[in-house]
Amino acid sequence: MFQPESEAMPREDLEKLQLDRLNALLARVYDRVPLYRSKFAEVGLRPHVDSLANLAELPFTVKDDMRAHYPYGMFAVPRRDIVRVHASSGTTGQITVVGYTQADISNWADLMARTLACAGATPDDVVQVAYGYGLFTGGLGVHYGSERLGCLTIPISGGNTRRQVQVLSDFAVTVLACTPSYSLLVAETAEEMGIDPRSLPLRIGVFGAEPWSENMRAQIEEHLDVRAIDIYGLSEVLGPGVASECVQQDGLHVNEDHFLIEILDPKTLIPVPDGERGEVVFTTLTKEGIPVIRYRTRDISRIIPGECPCGRTFRRMERITGRTDDMLIIRGVNVFPSQIEQVLTGIPGVAPHYQVVLSKRGSMDTVEVHVEVAPDLAFDEVRELEELQRTVRSEIESALAVTIGVKLVEPRSIERSEGKARRVVDLRGEIEGA
Amino acid sequence: MRQVIEQLSVFLENQPGRLAHLCRTLGDAGVNMRALMVADTQEFGVVRIICDRPLTGKVVLEEAGFGVSVAGVFGVEVPDKPGGLADVLEALGTEGINVEYAYCFVEPGMTGAVDVLKVDDDRAREVLESAGYRVLRPSDLYEPDKGD
Missing domain, CATH: 3.30.300.30 (ANL, C-terminal domain)
Incomplete structure (x- = not known):
C-alpha cells in the first residue's frame, strides 16, 4: 500500500473526513463557480450538508455543463493557479477541458502511485507507459504516479508497436500500462517478431481507458503471462486514479478519501443499495482546479458488498459493465x-x-x-x-x-x-x- | 469412427427456404443424399443426412455458413417383412440398450431396408450381429473420402 494511513483508514474516520471535505468543497464552488451558485439557488439549497446522506439532495453535473462552459468556465481557481489542462476527445461534440493546480497534480501522482502499488508494483519495477501522452489523461497520469512510486519510468507513449516490443524486451520491462486491447496487439506483434511474449520479464499489466471483459482478461493473462489489472478514471473527475483493482482482481477500490461514489437508478436517479447496478456518479472532494459535484458518468457499475482481504477499507466498484445509453x-x-x-x-x-x-x-x-x-x-x-x-x-x-x-x-x-x-x-x- | 456410418447433423432454424438451401448446397457440390430426416421442435430443427461423401458434405455446408457436426450411427439391414424392425429393436431392448432415434431408407441393390440407429452403447454392434443382423460398414454405403 502506498498510503496505508489513508487506504486502510477505519470507515468511521473516513466518513468524517469525507463530510468535512464535502462541506469545504461546497463552500468553495459556491463562492467561485457561478454555475454551482445558480444550481444551488434553483433548488433552494445552502452550500452545506449535515450528513453524507444529504448528498442525494445536491444537484447533478453533466458533460453538457462542461461543454457549455468551455473552456475555463467551471474552473474554481483563478487561471494563474492552473498549471496544466487536459481535454477529453469529443466523439459526439465539443471537447471538454479540465484544469489542474499544483496540488491537484501532486494528489493525482499520489493516487496513481496507489494504483500501481495496488496492482503489485514496487520501486523495483520498470514501467512502460504506452498510453498516449498529450491532452489525453492516460499517459501523463500514469507517468507521474510511476515516478511518485519510485519506478523506472519509460515515457514511450502509444503507437509504433514493434518499438514497444523491442523496448519491453531490451529494457526488461516488468509493468506495461496501456489499453487492454493494445496489450493484445503488443502480444501478437511480439509473436510476429519471433519473440515469445510469455518469456519476457513482464509481470503486471495496468489496463484501462476502455471497457473490457473477464474473457479478455483471461486472454491477456494467457498471451502475456501477466497479472492484468483493471483501472478506472475519467478526465472530468481526474483521469486514471479514481479506482483500481488490487491483486485480488475482484472489484476496483475507489479512492474514497478523494472521491464520493454513488450508484443511482438510471431512471429515477435515486441511490440504489450496495450490490445493485446503476449509473456511477462521482463528487470530487479535494480537486481545486475543476471540482465536480455529483458528476454523472453514464457508466454502469455496482458496489461490491463486503470487505476485501487486501486490507484496504475503500469500497470496491465492479468493472464497468455498460453505459446508461445502452440500457x-x-x-x-x-x-x-x-x-x-x-x-x-x-x-x-x-x-x-x-x-x-x-x-x-x-x-x-x-x-x-x-x-x-x-x-x-x-x-x-x-x-x-x-x-x-x-x-x-x-x-x-x-x-x-x-x-x-x-x-x-x-x-x-x-x-x-x-x-x-x-x-x-x-x-x-x-x-x-x- | 471407421466402423460406424458417418451421418451429417445440421442445425437449422425454422425458416422458409432454409432446407432447400441446404439441399442445393450439397447438390451443387455433387454430394448425393441417401437419406434425410428432420427432427424439429417449435423453433429449430436438426437435419440428419446420410450421403455418399460425408466429409465433402460437411466442408461445403460449413463454407455456406451452416453449423454441421458428424455423428456416428449404425446402419442395420432389416428384412422387408411386417415386424422386421420390431425384431431388431427388441434385440437391443432386451439387452437394455436405448435407441436415441431411428429412421429407415431403402438402398438400391439390398434385399431389405436399411435402418439407421443412434445408440450410445458400445455393445450394440455385438448384440445385433449375434442376433444375426448385418451391421453395415461405411463402404457398403459410400467410398470414404477425404473431403476432396
Whole structure:
C-alpha cells in the first residue's frame, strides 16, 4: 500500500473526513463557480450538508455543463493557479477541458502511485507507459504516479508497436500500462517478431481507458503471462486514479478519501443499495482546479458488498459493465446488454453473439434473446439442444432477474458489424403497422 | 469412427427456404443424399443426412455458413417383412440398450431396408450381429473420402 494511513483508514474516520471535505468543497464552488451558485439557488439549497446522506439532495453535473462552459468556465481557481489542462476527445461534440493546480497534480501522482502499488508494483519495477501522452489523461497520469512510486519510468507513449516490443524486451520491462486491447496487439506483434511474449520479464499489466471483459482478461493473462489489472478514471473527475483493482482482481477500490461514489437508478436517479447496478456518479472532494459535484458518468457499475482481504477499507466498484445509453428496460427491470454477453461467455456450446429482439404478442411486449450456437457444437440430438436452450435461459434469468425467451439461432447468422454491434432489434412498431 | 456410418447433423432454424438451401448446397457440390430426416421442435430443427461423401458434405455446408457436426450411427439391414424392425429393436431392448432415434431408407441393390440407429452403447454392434443382423460398414454405403 502506498498510503496505508489513508487506504486502510477505519470507515468511521473516513466518513468524517469525507463530510468535512464535502462541506469545504461546497463552500468553495459556491463562492467561485457561478454555475454551482445558480444550481444551488434553483433548488433552494445552502452550500452545506449535515450528513453524507444529504448528498442525494445536491444537484447533478453533466458533460453538457462542461461543454457549455468551455473552456475555463467551471474552473474554481483563478487561471494563474492552473498549471496544466487536459481535454477529453469529443466523439459526439465539443471537447471538454479540465484544469489542474499544483496540488491537484501532486494528489493525482499520489493516487496513481496507489494504483500501481495496488496492482503489485514496487520501486523495483520498470514501467512502460504506452498510453498516449498529450491532452489525453492516460499517459501523463500514469507517468507521474510511476515516478511518485519510485519506478523506472519509460515515457514511450502509444503507437509504433514493434518499438514497444523491442523496448519491453531490451529494457526488461516488468509493468506495461496501456489499453487492454493494445496489450493484445503488443502480444501478437511480439509473436510476429519471433519473440515469445510469455518469456519476457513482464509481470503486471495496468489496463484501462476502455471497457473490457473477464474473457479478455483471461486472454491477456494467457498471451502475456501477466497479472492484468483493471483501472478506472475519467478526465472530468481526474483521469486514471479514481479506482483500481488490487491483486485480488475482484472489484476496483475507489479512492474514497478523494472521491464520493454513488450508484443511482438510471431512471429515477435515486441511490440504489450496495450490490445493485446503476449509473456511477462521482463528487470530487479535494480537486481545486475543476471540482465536480455529483458528476454523472453514464457508466454502469455496482458496489461490491463486503470487505476485501487486501486490507484496504475503500469500497470496491465492479468493472464497468455498460453505459446508461445502452440500457434496456424489460418488464420494469433495468437490463444492460453487456450482462447478457457476460452470461454467454460462460456457457460452452453458444457463441457470445446475440441479439435482443423486442416484439409484441397481442398487447404484451415480449423479449427474446437470439443466441448463436457455437459452430463446433455437436448438434445431433434435439434433447441436448433443448437442454442447452434451457441452460442459457435459466442463466440469463438468474443474472438479470427477468423472465426472457431464448431462441437458438444458426452459427454466424447474427449480423456482424465493424463498429458497434446491433444488439437490440425492436420489431414492435413493424408488427403494429402490419 | 471407421466402423460406424458417418451421418451429417445440421442445425437449422425454422425458416422458409432454409432446407432447400441446404439441399442445393450439397447438390451443387455433387454430394448425393441417401437419406434425410428432420427432427424439429417449435423453433429449430436438426437435419440428419446420410450421403455418399460425408466429409465433402460437411466442408461445403460449413463454407455456406451452416453449423454441421458428424455423428456416428449404425446402419442395420432389416428384412422387408411386417415386424422386421420390431425384431431388431427388441434385440437391443432386451439387452437394455436405448435407441436415441431411428429412421429407415431403402438402398438400391439390398434385399431389405436399411435402418439407421443412434445408440450410445458400445455393445450394440455385438448384440445385433449375434442376433444375426448385418451391421453395415461405411463402404457398403459410400467410398470414404477425404473431403476432396
